[in-house]
Amino acid sequence: MRSHLPVIILFGASILWGLTWLPLKHINALGIDGVTLTFLVYGLLALVLTPLLLVQFSTWRMHTKAMLLILILGGGANLAFTYALVNGEVIRVMVLFYLLPVWGVLGGKFFLKEEIDRWRWLGASLAVFGAFFILGGFEALDAPPSWIDLIALLSGFFFAMNNLVFRAAQAVPVGSKITVMFYGCFALAGLLLIGGVEQLPQVVSGDAWLALALYSLFWLLIANIGSQWAVTHMEAGRSSIIIIMELITAVISAMLIAHETMIPIEMAGGVMILTAAFIEAARTKDDEIPETTI
Incomplete structure (x- = not known):
């Protein structure tokens, strides 16, 4: 049972990530818009985990460049992802988000100087064409x-x-x-609010505060800790395949609960992107972790 525990936990965490649109849409329906929601949710999470950051200060203080990049890139990723899920169609947002094989290949080649094999290029190509179909095919060129x-x-x-x-x-x-x-997500959302991108709600109900706190301190915290713990206790390729459950869960749940649909060309694009994700996951190896001084 112990050897299967990381698999079970990662599977559960991936399902939580795939269903995260449900509490986000619910909280938004209670009167809290995307940027404000992100600001409050990630502010609570950052506050809760601040003691850990302080305890580990002596370990990371020599790596401020890496921490700054994570603050900007990780914060920006979570802010954009949350905002898109709150305001967009779940299936469309999740499938476009899963163009990770493209960015992974390009980033690995140009920033980490990785050798890119033909399978990864095939995955990246499938993802690009899949996105093209999701966006409407040749009709996307009209607008x-x-x-x-x-x-x-x-x-x-x-x-x-x-x-x-x-x-x-x-x-x-x-x-x-x-x-x-x-902290990066919290700070970037705060900057957008200061810039007047979104109006703060005049009144927030007790139900909205409760839903926001539960989502932040339980749902997101469990999903983050579960996925991070699990991937450090199993093979990288195996974990990458299980994580794709996030996309599958999001698509199926949006169809069943939100009654979202996909036209044939969008389905074809989604299958291509899912195939690209499996290709990327299948060739992931544990030794693909570079040494760095950042």
């Missing part, structure tokens, strides 16, 4: 993608770049990296 589409794409790009920094900064404890990522 630019929607701003939610662009935010979903941006969230996936930031997430992939943040993963590269996570992998590169092996000397920094995982807990510190997660906490500074939460």
Whole structure:
């Protein structure tokens, strides 16, 4: 049972991530918009994990460059992802977010100087064509993608770049990296609110505060800790395949609960992106962790 525990925990955490749109949409329906929701949720998480960041200060203080990159990239990824899920169609946002094979290949080649084999290029190509179909195929050339589409794409790009920094900064404890990522999301959302991008709600009900606190301190915290703990206790390729359950869960739940649908060309694009994700996961190896000084 002990050997199967990481698999069970990662499977559960991936399902939580795939269903995260449910509490987000619920909290939004209670009167808290995307940027404000993100500011409050990640502010609570950052506050709770601050003691861990302080305890580990002596370990990460020599890696401020990596921490700054995680603050910006990780914070930006979570902000964009949350905002896109709150305001967009769940299936469309999740599928566009999962263009990770493209960003992973490009980032690995140009920033980490990784050797890219033909399978990874095939995965990246499938993901690109899949996104093209999701965005409407050749009809997408008649008009630019929607701003939610662009935010979903941006969230996936930031997430992939943040993963590269996570992998590169092996000397920094995982807990510190997660906490500074939460702080980044909180800070970036705060800057947008100061800039007047979104109006703060005049009145927030007790139900909204309760839902927000439960989502932040239980749902997100459990999903983050579960996924991070599990991937450090199992093979990288195996964990990458299980994590794809997040996308599958999101698509199926959105169809069943939100009654979202996909036209045939979008389905074809989604299958291509899912195939690309499996290709990327299948060739992931544990020894693909570079040494770095950041």
